[in-house]
Amino acid sequence: MRNRMLTHQPDVLRPRPPSGRMFRLGTLAAGIVALLVGCGTPGVRGVAGTAPAPNVAWTPPRRPAAPPQPTPPPELPADLASRIAQLTLTDVIDIALRNNTATSAAWADARSAAASYGAAKGQYYPTVTGDGTATAIKRIASGGLLAAKQQSFGPTLNVSWLLLDFGGRSGSIGEAREALLAADWTHNATLQTVVLGVQQAYFLYMGTKALLDAQQTTLKEAQTNLEAAEQRHRVGLATIADVLQAKTALSQAQLALESTQGDLQTTRGALALSMGLPANVPYDIAVSPDTTAPLGIVESVDTLIARATRERPDLAAQRAVVEQARARVSVARSQALPSLSVGGSANQTYFVHNPPTPTPPPGNGYTATLTLSIPIFSGWSQIYDVKAASAAADAAALRAQGFEQQVVYQVFNAYYALRTSTQTVRTSRDLLESATESEQVALGRYKAGAGSLLDLLTAQAALASARAQAIQARFSWNSALAQLAHDVGILGLDGSSPLRMQTDTTGTGR
Incomplete structure (x- = not known):
């Protein structure tokens, strides 16, 4: 019995890890996982911040149930809405200046600079605060005190x-003043740039529309030629080759017309965009016949260059930036005084x-x-601040000098582009007159049976080309005139050009 008692010992529980240790291990594991997750790409609106792999597209967040409402189109002025179908160049420029975001942004920048200048002038006055x-x-009784x-x-x-402060205050005020002048000049330059862009889009649309009218005339002439060739072929006065040549000419005229119709819609949308309007806005502009001879520039290129260096608003803005940088030098110097x-x-x-x-x-x-x-010592920071401000002022002056050289080139280039356009208009008109007479002679000879259809088609192709060149030359001259006025810095907000012009365009002197 004793041996049995000795051999059968009571069951001994196996050792178990304390519960506190298990909790610490779980906490450590959760912390490691959280650290690894935190080191990954952060999420954006409930989705991963980036794609999971370079060959997988990123999945964007879900869009809200209700899609955002489209921005309403700009409202037209009441006086222009009633005649939107028949606009003039002045109307187009007026709409653009009211709706173009570039002019609004430049104006907002100028107002911001004006407010900053007003804030800077406050340094002349004392600062008063109220508290x-x-x-x-509450004091307790101790040490004999009640x-x-x-x-x-x-x-x-x-x-x-x-x-x-030896120039620091006046320098910071001068810096704000020059920043305001630069913003104002930039606003003026933006206005002229918008007017130029509208004029270029306007003349391109008008030129395309006039070209479409000319090509419709060419198409009618080609149809007439085909009918005449078929009639002559039926009576035995023409071969089938004449009919096929007339059909080819008709197809070419139809193809050119269809291409120009597409260009017309494109240029129409571009003009609407320049006005700050949707491309599909219903408007139209009538092509007015222009039979006046183009005017030649009276002033010399050197006179216009000198005028541009005085009146270009963007060049004036660059010079204001130079003065602004020089004012920072005064501020930097005052820090050491x-x-x-x-x-x-x-x-x-x-x-x-x-x-x-x-x-x-x-x-x-x-x-x-x-x-x-x-100031006694600050680690030579004032010295380096002055050097940095001086170098920045030199850099601004060099940039302004380079921009002035660009202005000179722009005026030089625009001046001779206008002179070339003036001569091109005169030459294209002579070409159109001679091509018209040649086509009439060829048509008369063909009807009389003395000329071939090939001669007639050749003359009509030359006439169609002369019409296109005359139209392009005329509207290119208008664009060149606007470009020169813009480059000189005197383009009016109504599209007018105060350049001195004359009727005689035969001169070639500077």
Whole structure:
């Protein structure tokens, strides 16, 4: 029995890890997982921030149930909405200046610069601040002192005024002033650029529309030639080759007409875009016949270059930027020079009655200070700040000089482009007259049986080309005139050009 008792020992529980240890291990694992997840790409609106692999497209967040409403189209002025189907160049420019976002943004920049300039001028005036304080004090009895409570409140007026800083204040104000001038000149330049863009789009649309009318005339002539060739072939006066040549000419005229019809819609949409309107807005512009001879420029290119250097608004903006950079040099230099300022404060204190603690009567106080601040050492930072500002001013001056050279080239290029366009208009008119006479002679010979159909088709092809060249030359001259006025810096907001012009365009002198 004893042996049995010795051999059968009571069951011993296996050792188990403490519950606190298990909790620490779980917490550590969760922390490691959280750290790994945190090191990944952050999510955006419930989706992964990037694609999972370089060959997989990123899945964007779900869009809201209700799609955003489209932006309503710009409203037309009441005086133009009634005649949107028949606009003039002045109307088109007026709509563009009202709706174009570039002019609005430039105007907003100018207003922002004006507000910054007003804020900078505030440095000439003292700074006045007002404070209000309330204080509660409770003291326990200790060391022979009795317990006490005290509550007080009162206002404080603080004044500080910078008297002298050797150019720092005036430099920062001058910097803000030049920034305002640069923004204003940039606004003017933006207006002229918008007007130029509208004019170029307008003349391109008008030229395409006039070309379409000319090609419709060419198409009618080709149809007439085909009918005549078929009639002559039926009576035995023409071969089948003449009929096929007439059909080929008709197909070519039809193809050119269809291509120009597509170009017309494209240029029409571009003109609407320049006005700040949707491309599908219903509008139209009538092509007015222009039989006046193009005018030649009277002023020399050197005179116009000198005028551009005085009146180009974007060049004036560059020069204002140079002055702005030079004003920063004055500000940087003032940081290494002494400054003198005065300040002071005045306060009134009122006490709340807390018996049995004695209550002091109300009182007031003031302080006055005269401060002379002298920079001694700051790790040579002022020296490097001055060098940096001076180098930046030199860089701005060089950029302005380079821009002035670009202005000279632009005026030079636009001047001779206008002279070339003037001569091209005159030459294209002569070409059109001779081509018209040649076509009439060839048509008469063909009807009389003395000329071939090939001669007639050749003359009509030359006439169609002469019509297109005359139209292109005329509207290119208008665009060249607007470009020169813009490059000189005198393009009017109504599209007018104050350049001196003359009827005689045969001169070739400068």
